[in-house]
Amino acid sequence: MSKRFDIIGDIHGHANVLVSLLEKLGYRRHGKGYRHSDRKVIFVGDFVDRGPAIGEVVEIARAMVEARDALAVMGNHEYNAIAFHTPRPGKQGEWFRPHSDKNLKQHQATLDQLSPGELADAISWFKTLPVAIEIVGIRVAHASWQTRDIDSINDALADAGRFTPEFLAMSEDAGSDLNNAIENVLKGPELQMPDGHSIVDKAGHRRGSVRIKWYEDGTGLTYRQHHLGSDDVPDVEIATDDLATVDIYPRDAVPVFVGHYWLTGTPTPLAANVACTDYSVAKGGKLVAYRWHGESVLSADKFHWVETE
Incomplete structure (x- = not known):
């Protein structure tokens, strides 16, 4: 497999900025998605909430993944959406993510923009997304790479089913091993x-x-x-x-890419083998991509971005 990936940060419903970035990187429209002649995208998650064109972002990303023009990991906002819309069995009016004022506010843009059918279809797709990817010399997770936690999540998904009520009952049990693993990988230690x-x-x-x-x-x-x-x-x-309780990511490990952290300023690697591609597009910042060509030491000149419109 090619070692030519463009790792794109949190999008949060900003479809116009996503399209601008893809076109800047040389991708061209292909069906509902975009395609490059010899590169693929890896999305770090957080497609939904906050932005003005959430449905279009999900449509583009999903089309690219299904056409094998991209890979994607789950963000905490996709996980939250699954839990928000999954009722607790046998408990009338209760959901795995409570419908509190705080949670409703965070998710409101998605609720406003997607019809019930569109939302159900999006959540079905979210459930198929991995929480981490390791492929041809790089790793990608939404917030951090914690090997033991990723293994725990994948074991639980295999045993209980992909984000089923049985899985969520364990992952939303505050303080449980699985809850801690989800927090660390999707939200950061x-x-x-x-x-x-x-x-x-x-x-x-x-x-x-x-x-x-x-x-x-x-x-x-x-x-x-x-x-x-x-x-x-x-x-x-x-x-x-x-x-x-934290596994420090080794300096001699393969490069890892994350999003999630609302960074600001000029994109640059966090360490020789660690890069974040979330530069606050939903807060007037940038949508950022890192163009990876197989290098083990990451470089600031491989970042590309489009400013929020």
Whole structure:
């Protein structure tokens, strides 16, 4: 298989920007999707919520995957949509993702733009997506590569069925091993901050935990130094014991690509073998792609992007 992939970050319903980026990269319309003569896309997930053309984004991405012009992993917003629309068996009016004001607000653009039939069809497709891809020298996951957690998720999917109520009953059981695995792979490993400290994240939610640089050793660092993202995080030293649950991505491992983190500024690798392609398209930022040609050391000049319109 070719070692020529374009890894595209979180799209969140911004179809016009996606089309502009694909055309900039040399892809041309093919049916409902886009095709390149000798390259393929890998989408890092988060197709839905927030943007103005969610149905079109899902249509393009799905068409490309089904035509084998692209691969895709699941984002936390696809997982959330599955859970939001799956009722808890035997519990009238209860869903695996509660229909709270917070969750409704996050998902509202999708609810407004897709008909019930379109939404059901999209969710059926989301359930087919892998949570991680390892192929010809690279790895892709939505938020982090944690080998044990990815294996746990895949084992549970094989045993319980792909995002069935049986699977969701385990994955939505707060604090369970499977719940922790889903959180780590689709939302990123986090550290709880000391009492009295919190942040307000880019979605406006107050949080007592911070996402961390899972590809670095955080020993001796502060939460601000070890934070992955663009939130305003306290400059307080991390308790060393809190780092034990995270598998640090090895510096000699194959390159891994993620999205999810709402980065800002000029795209650049996070480490020699780690790159994030989420640069906040849903917050007036960029839709970013990394053009990978088989290299083991990633380079800033391989990033390409289109600014939000």
